Amino acid sequence: MSGGSDRFFTFRIIPRFGLHLIGWVLLCRLLQDALPVFWVWGAFPFTAVLGYLAYRTGLKPPFAIGGILLVPWILRLGAGVLSSLVFFDNGWFLTAPYLYFTALSLYLVKRRPNWGFIEIFLLTGFSILMPRGEAFWPQGLSGPVIDSLNLLLTILIVLLTMLSLASVRRDSEIRLSGTSPTRMGFSSGRAVYILVFSGLIFLLFLAGNRVRRDESIQSGGGLLASDMFRFDFNEVLSLEPEISLNGELTMLYREDGSATLRYLRRYTLSGWTEEKGFFRDGENESLLDATPIPANLPGSPRSWSGGEFLSRTGIRQEYYLVALDPESFFALNEPVAVEPWTIWDDASFTRAYAVESMVSVAGPWELVDSGQRPLPQKKREYYLKGGDNPYFVSLAEKITRDYNDPWGKASAIERWFHENYYYSLHPGMAPDGNQLNWFLEESRKGYCSYFAFAMTRICRAAGIPSRVAVGFLTDPDTSTLGFVPVRSDQAHAWVEVWFDEYGWITFNPTSDVMAPGEEYPFQFISPDEWLPLIEEVLTRSGEVSVSVEDDEDTSDEGSWWKRAFSLVRHRPLLPWTVGGLFLLILYLPRRIIPGLFRMGLLLSSQPRRRVQGRWSLFAGSLSRGGYRPLKGETPLDWAIRVEAAGVSGFTSWTKLYLKAEYSPHFNLEDEISGIEKYREVLNSWRKAGYAGHLRSFINPGWNGGFPW
């Protein structure tokens, strides 16, 4: 230390100490089963004091570092004497690296300010990466409260990191300049920049979101699509060569009576074209149906005429959406009424509603005789579209040759898939791109979308109006108090076939025999995840009221927050995203953009531009590495000062740079000479010690810009 007292030092060390403390708390929560209580409370303060004392007593590094390393072992000896060695070791062996890191960092804070960048980098990364799930927070807190606290903690970590970086930079300046500090060191102007720039990044975020959605469709087998904000079914059924399963909890489903296997329908995919395959054709469906069922949840209660089909019974269902798009409307085939609810503010659910459906209980003996009330011509043609393909016509004839009635034919087609095909998550890539034919003729294995797609085509070819339906298939064995948790890997595609007088009847052609050599990757959701949700519904059911909203009014302020809570809860990438955003904001203005510009100069056809680019890049590294130009200093003065500090050759190289900048005469020989000087300077810089290199690498360059 030199010249004058640093009265702001204590203030500047606080953010770094705060980061250490947060890291310690996170570590202790992770290891809470193993750490003795006295260790949790005592080890960190002791270590922090040890490091700070080592600094304050002005010990030379070998003594200070040696002391910091040895003191815990001396204490361990004492613990042995007191017969508490096991307790001591239970804490020591698990936390030694962190405690050493804390003590050494606090010792080095003034002596080697550049080490502060490493310290902050490691601490921030550690804090962001550490798990902060429900087990981390005190018991009894609700999901949204935990999510809010997590978000607050992340913001606190980001703020402390920024303040710490500023303090490290300040310490470094003071050390280099040898002057007493006259200000704390953090500019409020930068805070404004960060706030403004955050908005721009958010827009970029939304664009990236779309890319994520597209990728998720592929991995979700064409059924499910997810982005950072919503998780819903895709409106086009695509056939993917491979899918991966994810067992995330999507909703709680409830109906009275004993739990039964249910098809919770999200969409019907009635439209078909050769190019798109099956897709949700809301426009045509609404033209064909007298009272079309909406794809999204209405804002107030609604009802539809049920079509007066035979053999149907009313079933009331309740849906409590967790990770799904709050607008998604699920119902058993066929819904006749919906009652959206307004639920409590801090709900763990994004949406809740009740639906009344008329569900078919028609048996085969009834369906065999259907046909007395055929579909209107236009509707029939629509639901037979794609049935004129010769391949499917011949296949339909082959499968249904022994049957005359639609029920017999549809059942035969369903049975044919069960008996001749396997279930597989890896159907494989068709050489000609025709996944459906590949499935039907070659691989004979696929997941539900393949089976539904194929059966619908064959049914249409057999003259039976049919459509694909997508949604979830429930698992009644997981029912508790009538609530059934529904996971994302229960997403399913099936077929609905039209029977006159009986309406749309569900068929499930998906084989339940795994392809040879494959195992179904069963997912498990711990009851701890959904039992609290059931408890929440049961204890707060009195706070539910029927929503009565103007259908055109879609601005529900509450739903924005609900989406945000759902986003935070169900998107564990959020800490990573926040961390990534933070880094981008930090590095973009002074590192990334200028760096790109300077690298662009390197690619120029003009020698002088290349020299300018090379020099600027290197000068930027030097500046960030601790050799920042002073106010009023010309480039040449700076270069002379830097050369005096040990980077030899920099003065002559700078003169060449100035020639490139200002002289009308600059040629290739000058550039070649410049390259030689560059190599000389680079060699010298490499020998200057890696602390400067590291600082140069980590420094976001906020004050690394040049005054010229």
Place this chain on the structure above:
Amino acid sequence: MVNPKRYIPVLLLVLYLISGSLLYADAVDSILQKVDEAVQDESYTRAIAIIEEGKKAYPDDYRLPMQAGELYMGRELYHLALAEFKEAEVLNPSSGELLYEMAESYGYLGKNNDAVNLLERLHAMNIPDLKDDVIDDLSWMYFKTYRMDDGIVLLETALKDSFNRNWAHTLGTLYSGLYNLEKSRYWYMKSIDDALNSGDELFASVAYYNLSLLDYSFYLYGNARDEALRSLEIRPRSGGYMIIGELDFLAWNINDAIASYRKAESRDETPLSRVDIASFYQRIGYLDEAIRFVQEIQNNPDDSWMYHYGVNRMRFAMDLHLILADSWKGKSYLEAFRIKVGFFQRFSSGVKRLFWRLKGMYHDRIYRSLTLRYSGELRDEGNNLDAAWNAASASRGYRRRSLAYLEEARLIETELTPRAVPWYEMEMGREAGDESLLINALKDFTEDEGDPYEQTLRALAGRSGAYLQELYSLNPGGLRQYGLSLPVAVNVSGEHNRVLSRRVRRLLKSSGYRVLRSAASVLTVSTGESGIVKLYLSGPDGSTCSKTALKEGYSMERLALALSGMFDKFYFTPLSEGKK
């Protein structure tokens, strides 16, 4: 003369009050009936909704929250049930039935002391209808909280008035907790006789199982096996198969042991049999399987089954973490023995070993921490033997402390039964590094004690090749995971024998194997005229344990791969499940 008409207003008033309360009672009864109907229809939320509405209309009637609590109890939602019962208790603190349900829910939630407090209150209330059940549950909870003396007094007093086989059985369990073999056996047999006379096969089967556990804890293995078999004969239950499995494992009949464990697992609604299987797999070197079993157990957090067993969360977690600690540490050692070639393989192997070692250390520290806490609780309860034994287990490796605890436990237990002596010889010999103690233990273990015999051999294996060989013959999979391996002699013949010999020796030595001129295991390498390199690895008994052939050259990589496979097979403990 008194005019009766004067009393008419009074009579009318009384009638009015009575009818009012009757009407009130009718209304609540009607609500309760509707709730019952809803439950029968499995419309649980309707049932809850009816109750909630009823609570608003009749906030002072305790029966409504109590009904809700019973509904939740029936669905194993014990937290919710307890909350409702507490609400009901505020309204009616003296309802015996309510307090009993509350005690039960505390028990299922593992809050044993709270359960005991409530049951003691109930016992003091002396409600005739609940008396027997209260005594039964209270005595069981005394066992779970190690208040053996209180339980014994309670039951002996109750049994003087009338015989109840549940009480007799629990009394036997309480005496077993105090390590009183005779009295424990006496009361177990009384309860068994009564059960058999009454035709209660399930009870008799459970009682025989507990008797078997008692004899097992006193090292009376023959009796334990007979009683376990009798338990199975009366009613096949997972407990019976588990204890047979443990006896077989103790005797080191590992094939029979795994067969019994599997039978237990197929009937077991608790994870206990899977814990036994995980521990078994770890001991014979199936480390990945052991870890997988434990992780599957940990994925299911429901522990309400513990209410009916003499185990609590901490003890259960201790067992799991011990298996994980040994398994991860074992994997780290195994990785060290994997034959590696080149910098990248060595580097990645080093990283894996460090990672697995840290995981092992993490679980080990949790195990020690939990065990020390458990030991403290046992000490507070007065169970000094188990406290000392657990403290010794937690202090393994800390010689002074561990030996002190072991000595304390030894003094108590050898007083109860001399059959415990060789166990202490093994533990203390291992801790102190005292060869003579370990050798004594080897001599003193009976034929039924193959498992501790195997552990003692391992402790001695570092000192003598004979013990190492004997350990290998018992449990090949139990060597490398503890850092042990048989020395190997390398015999190379045929073409390129010098190059081959150099390569093979280098590979083996760099992976931690001791290569000697003469050794128990022999690796024979021969090259034929066709250029095929044949490798044979034979064990101490001379038989070939594994062999392979390299047809396309003998580069370091190919040799490493071949040798890795051969040694994995050599150090593999085979099992033939389903033999029994």
